[in-house]
Amino acid sequence: MSEVAEGEGSVTLDLLKKKMADFAKERDWEPYHSPRNLLLAMIGEVGELSEIFQWKGEVPRGLPGWEEREKEHLGEELSDVLLYLVRLSDICGIDLGQAALRKVKLNAIKYPIKLSDQNGKNDANTSKNKDEDACPDNSSSVQHSA
Numbered sequence: 793m794s795e796v797a798e799g800e801g802s803v804t805l806d807l808l809k810k811k812m813a814d815f816a817k818e819r820d821w822e823p824y825h826s827p828r829n830l831l832l833a834m835i836g837e838v839g840e841l842s843e844i845f846q847w848k849g850e851v852p853r854g855l856p857g858w859e860e861r862e863k864e865h866l867g868e869e870l871s872d873v874l875l876y877l878v879r880l881s882d883i884c885g886i887d888l889g890q891a892a893l894r895k896v897k898l899n900a901i902k903y904p905i906k907l908s909d910q911n912g913k914n915d916a917n918t919s920k921n922k923d924e925d926a927c928p929d930n931s932s933s934v935q936h937s938a
């Protein structure tokens with residue numbers, strides 16, 4: 793039995809990691825879950841996710857007007873991407889949660905709030921498009937690491 797508890801409210805990356813490891817082991821699919829295979833499988837699922845949005849034009853937040861069936865399908869494709877990502881990270885020996893937390897900190901350093909203020913985009917009263925707030929101008933003096 794796993795030491796990772798399946799909580800009622802919260803789902804952790806560790807739980808998903810364990811579920812994927814069990815899934816592969818129970819089916820003797822571990823040899824197939826190589827880094828490259830998992831990466832390609834994940835990209836395939838990203839393609840399936842993209843198909844849901846394909847040709848729809850811009851989609852408002854919250855997906856108003858979408859049928860429940862469509863939203864359920866979206867949840868399935870998002871989950872496939874997440875599950876393969878979690879499995880890929882595990883197989884590569886990367887602690888995805890810690891790596892992501894570290895990346896959030898690096899992002900905050902790379903894109904200081906101050907920079908956003910200078911652009912006048914951080915003021916709720918003047919911002920026309922909230923999406924712009926989360927998308928700093930990449931042409932800023934901050935260097936990108938490729």
Ligand SMILES: Nc1ccn([C@H]2C[C@H](O)[C@@H](COP(=O)(O)OP(=O)(O)OP(=O)(O)O)O2)c(=O)n1
Nearest residue numbers: 812815816821824837840869871872873875876
């Ligand atoms: N070798 C495999 C095959 C599947 N899965 C798991 C991870 C994904 O969550 C899901 C992917 O299953 P499918 O390849 O059947 O893809 P879909 O569920 O998207 O089905 P379809 O492509 O028919 O829409 O199953 C896995 O871990 N390892």
